[in-house]
Amino acid sequence: MPTSLLCNEQIPLLRGEGRYIDDIEFSNMLHVAFVRSPYAHATINNVDTEIAKKQPGVVAVLSGLNIHSDIQPIRPLLDNSSFQATNWHPMAWDKVRYVGEAVAVVVASDRYLAEDAAEHVLVEYEPLPVIDSAATGMLADSARVHDNLINNILLETQSGLDKDDTAFKKGDIKVRGSFRHPRVTGIPIENCGVVADYRENTGELIVWSSTQIPHVLRDALCDSLGISAHQIRVIAPDVGGGFGTKMQALPEEIIISHLALQLHRPVKWTQDRMENIKASFHARDVLVEAELSANTDGTIVGLRAKAICDVGAYNSFPLTAGLEPFTIGSALAGPYDFKYYSYEGYAVATNKCPMGAYRGVGFVLGPMVMEGLLDQLSQKIGMDPALLRKKNLAQPTDFPFKSPAGPVYDSGDYPALLDLALEESDYPVWRNLQIEARNEGRLLGIGMSCFIEMTGMGRDIYRKRGMVNIPGFDAARLQVDRHGHVEAFVSTPSQGQGQKTTFAQLISSALGAPLDVIKVHLGDTATTPYGSGTFASRSLVSGGGALLKAAERLQDKLVKIAAAHWKVSDSELQYVDGRILHPSQKSEHLNLEDIANLAYTPFQELPSNVEPGLSVHVSYNPPPAVSSAAVHMALVEVDKNTYAVKIKDYVVAEDCGNKVNQAIVEGQVRGGTTQGIGIALWEELSYDSEGQLLTGSLMDYLIPGIYETPVIRIASMETPSPWSEGGFKGVGESGTIGAPAAVTNAILDALQVSAQDIQLPLTPERIFRLHNLTDT
Numbered sequence: 157m158p159t160s161l162l163c164n165e166q167i168p169l170l171r172g173e174g175r176y177i178d179d180i181e182f183s184n185m186l187h188v189a190f191v192r193s194p195y196a197h198a199t200i201n202n203v204d205t206e207i208a209k210k211q212p213g214v215v216a217v218l219s220g221l222n223i224h225s226d227i228q229p230i231r232p233l234l235d236n237s238s239f240q241a242t243n244w245h246p247m248a249w250d251k252v253r254y255v256g257e258a259v260a261v262v263v264a265s266d267r268y269l270a271e272d273a274a275e276h277v278l279v280e281y282e283p284l285p286v287i288d289s290a291a292t293g294m295l296a297d298s299a300r301v302h303d304n305l306i307n308n309i310l311l312e313t314q315s316g317l318d319k320d321d322t323a324f325k326k327g328d329i330k331v332r333g334s335f336r337h338p339r340v341t342g343i344p345i346e347n348c349g350v351v352a353d354y355r356e357n358t359g360e361l362i363v364w365s366s367t368q369i370p371h372v373l374r375d376a377l378c379d380s381l382g383i384s385a386h387q388i389r390v391i392a393p394d395v396g397g398g399f400g401t402k403m404q405a406l407p408e409e410i411i412i413s414h415l416a417l418q419l420h421r422p423v424k425w426t427q428d429r430m431e432n433i434k435a436s437f438h439a440r441d442v443l444v445e446a447e448l449s450a451n452t453d454g455t456i457v458g459l460r461a462k463a464i465c466d467v468g469a470y471n472s473f474p475l476t477a478g479l480e481p482f483t484i485g486s487a488l489a490g491p492y493d494f495k496y497y498s499y500e501g502y503a504v505a506t507n508k509c510p511m512g513a514y515r516g517v518g519f520v521l522g523p524m525v526m527e528g529l530l531d532q533l534s535q536k537i538g539m540d541p542a543l544l545r546k547k548n549l550a551q552p553t554d555f556p557f558k559s560p561a562g563p564v565y566d567s568g569d570y571p572a573l574l575d576l577a578l579e580e581s582d583y584p585v586w587r588n589l590q591i592e593a594r595n596e597g598r599l600l601g602i603g604m605s606c607f608i609e610m611t612g613m614g615r616d617i618y619r620k621r622g623m624v625n626i627p628g629f630d631a632a633r634l635q636v637d638r639h640g641h642v643e644a645f646v647s648t649p650s651q652g653q654g655q656k657t658t659f660a661q662l663i664s665s666a667l668g669a670p671l672d673v674i675k676v677h678l679g680d681t682a683t684t685p686y687g688s689g690t691f692a693s694r695s696l697v698s699g700g701g702a703l704l705k706a707a708e709r710l711q712d713k714l715v716k717i718a719a720a721h722w723k724v725s726d727s728e729l730q731y732v733d734g735r736i737l738h739p740s741q742k743s744e745h746l747n748l749e750d751i752a753n754l755a756y757t758p759f760q761e762l763p764s765n766v767e768p769g770l771s772v773h774v775s776y777n778p779p780p781a782v783s784s785a786a787v788h789m790a791l792v793e794v795d796k797n798t799y800a801v802k803i804k805d806y807v808v809a810e811d812c813g814n815k816v817n818q819a820i821v822e823g824q825v826r827g828g829t830t831q832g833i834g835i836a837l838w839e840e841l842s843y844d845s846e847g848q849l850l851t852g853s854l855m856d857y858l859i860p861g862i863y864e865t866p867v868i869r870i871a872s873m874e875t876p877s878p879w880s881e882g883g884f885k886g887v888g889e890s891g892t893i894g895a896p897a898a899v900t901n902a903i904l905d906a907l908q909v910s911a912q913d914i915q916l917p918l919t920p921e922r923i924f925r926l927h928n929l930t931d932t
Contacts (some may be wrong), residue, residue, distance in 0.1 A: 165656045174394040177349035177366045182422040182835035185351075188412065189270035190425075191260035191277045193252035194433060196507035196847020197290075197301070198281040200250060203260055208276040213269035216419065217277065218261045220249030227414055228380045230405060232473040235622030239478065240305045244470035244510070246380065246407035246414075252281070252374045253301055253469035253849055254509050256435030261411055263423065286847045289502040290443065290466035301469055301505040311481045312501035314562055317431070318765055324496045327457035331532040335525050336915040337892035337896075338840035339441035339466065342514050343859055344651075346396025347427035348436055350409045352416035362389045363413055365603030366396070368403040368651055369474075369689035370681050373627065376405035376473050377413055388413075392679035397766035398651035399831070400513030401437050401689040404472040434852050437512030438841055441466040442480060444521055446488070448529040449496070454539050456548045458496025459560070461488055461525065463518075467503045470508040474625030477503040477511065482516045483620050484544035491570045491608050491785060493550040507847040513691060515831060516609075516892040523607040523897035524914075531603075531901050532910050541901075542578055545606050546571055563610060564767035565783040566879045569813060573873060574606060577809035580871040586791050586805070590905075599794040600804075601906025605897035606787050611886025612697025613814075614778040629777040632702035634663070634710050638756040640749030641673045641911075647687025648699030649679035653888065654820045655695055661816050662700055662882070666707035668734020669748055685773060693886025694778070696816065701881035702776035709772045714751045716766045721746070722752050733787030745758040779879035786890050788829070788898035794906045799920035799927070801837055801903060803866040808894070815887035818872070821887055826868050828891025834860040835892070836899035837917050 203219035229243035264270035285299035293307035351364040370390040416899035446461035467477035481501030549570040615628030633645040645774040728739040738744035754760040840859035851857040876883025879890035
């Protein structure tokens with residue numbers, strides 16, 4: 157990575173010179189605090205705001221009923237016959253459906269006064285029966301989250317190449333398991349936040365938000381506020397992490413924007429950590445029941461599974477409650493080749509915080525289930541876990557490979573990737589260490605996880621899923637001034653992954669321009685072209701793909717201008733390394749600045765099909781999906797007295813296609829893996845039977861820090877995608893997808909148990925119970 161470019165993007169952040177949401181200030185700014193429901197399910201009988209309005213510094217106090225007729229509810233759509241749309245009013249006015257749902261807002265001259273006044277808003281509730289879990293919501297006589305809607309819907313069913321289960325039944329061996337992934341959330345270092353300012357002189361509403369989806373958020377604001385897109389400008393400034401939790405439209409973003417329109421003053425809301433955990437978006441909370449059929453030689457015959465997803469109280473915009481059921485169904489088969497596959501995916505409404513995206517989404521369940529079942533099978537037939545996996549992996553000659561679960565994988569060499577992981581870990585040495593440890597009475601285990609990450613998904617995938625509100629494409633605009641300076645405007649904003657660095661490197665390579673003449677613009681709907689945003693490991697595949705297409709189109713224009721200048725055919729010319737050579741006089745050439753001068757001067761005649769200036773715009777629909785792959789291996793030791801887990805060694809072998817910046821790739825892998833380890837060992841959002849969140853702070857919701865994070869060794873291979881521009885594949889979610897399975901399998905291997913009911917996180921208490929199981 158060029159040091160100068162690294163400094164330009166990251167050093168100011170390290171110096172505290174970044175501009176995040178809470179850094180945005182105006183002299184006449186107002187601040188808000190929300191009054192949130194203490195009940196999971198209740199009727200709102202009355203909201204008394206009179207005392208609150210009289211508190212010092214208070215400008216306005218509004219209840220959900222006050223704004224009910226002014227703001228349309230959040231109502232994302234899904235083109236699926238089973239889908240049930242929900243009306244999510246940004247502030248509840250008749251009923252609350254989860255603890256933390258906003259019922260009133262206080263606007264004051266500063267946040268402290270707003271918080272104090274919020275304590276004086278008196279709300280009368282009449283509690284209603286609580287649907288506390290997906291299991292409760294699945295019951296026929298369960299109370300309903302929404303009066304006119306059933307709680308559970310079957311959103312996804314799939315069957316593989318062999319639709320007859322006769323072959324499945326004929327498999328010599330069956331292994332079964334229940335796999336419970338906890339409800340989790342992303343915990344970005346910067347919580348959500350929004351500032352809105354209505355400019356009366358221009359009639360424009362400017363919204364600064366810590367968002368991953370500026371253009372899609374603008375769509376949501378248009379829908380709810382009833383104003384046109386040209387009247388709204390959304391800006392994502394520096395964003396301190398998102399991990400998917402910031403790719404949904406927040407009710408608070410709509411409320412703050414409405415307040416700015418009504419009060420004609422800038423309004424700010426910065427989410428505190430307890431709000432972030434309680435009332436931002438949650439993820440997963442899934443039970444998968446699965447059965448694997450195989451023959452005694454280890455050949456997989458088939459897999460059947462059912463996923464029950466607790467999706468909370470409302471559909472989130474733009475993904476809806478279909479996100480987890482869809483992604484789990486496509487992930488369970490992983491990189492393996494077999495014929496029979498059957499899947500059902502349920503979305504179940506409960507009185508909990510709504511579900512959204514979090515790094516890896518349902519793909520995390522793929523290796524958690526399949527790799528867990530393979531380890532069970534390995535124990536039953538006495539085959540080494542690595543050999544069992546290698547026996548069933550899709551082969552390099554199989555590509556494009558249609559997975560039993562439906563997706564088509566573009567490229568890869570899964571056996572070679574597994575070999576790379578085994579070599580990097582020195583697998584035989586690990587096994588010898590395990591034998592020595594067991595002879596000493598210690599609990600040392602080895603776990604592995606082979607998996608696929610579907611990345612950069614295009615319009616075809618979202619159309620297949622029925623997700624109406626996701627564009628599925630991205631866009632880029634390139635412009636060169638007459639001095640040869642390049643500006644790029646890309647629709648995929650940064651949430652801290654180094655997009656500006658990577659995109660500048662792409663431009664430099666494509667145009668032969670020095671890095672110091674390139675400037676990349678992101679995250680502003682007024683300057684960047686319309687696109688989907690940053691999520692689903694799509695920035696390089698989709699945003700970078702658009703940028704490469706734009707560079708290709710710009711090169712074509714540069715050649716045409718040079719041909720006009722030299723009065724030769726453009727077929728004789730080629731733009732290489734930032735210049736074009738004269739076809740007959742090799743000593744004569746035109747560089748980027750030379751051609752830019754020709755593009756802008758009136759003295760250069762141009763062909764009728766070539767516009768003056770140097771600016772191109774490309775909207776790019778990426779492939780349906782390109783498939784990255786990885787193998788994780790974990791060596792862990794379980795303390796026999798405390799049942800605490802220590803990760804002794806950790807290896808990742810990854811293949812994300814052609815790389816632009818190895819350091820950024822490794823940063824993504826290490827960060828994602830750390831989050832996956834947290835899911836395996838510590839993280840869980842727990843509710844009681846009344847729908848009260850029990851883990852509402854970082855004292856209870858435990859996340860890994862530097863002392864809990866192992867040294868992660870990374871080995872890489874590159875199998876370019878034949879489908880994407882540049883041969884790129886995404887990598888942003890890979891670590892989080894693979895780590896829970898690898899750590900879980902290592903713990904079970906240490907305990908020498910074959911558990912059929914796995915519930916994450918594997919806390920010391922749960923490990924103690926597993927250790928005392930009778931091996932079945």
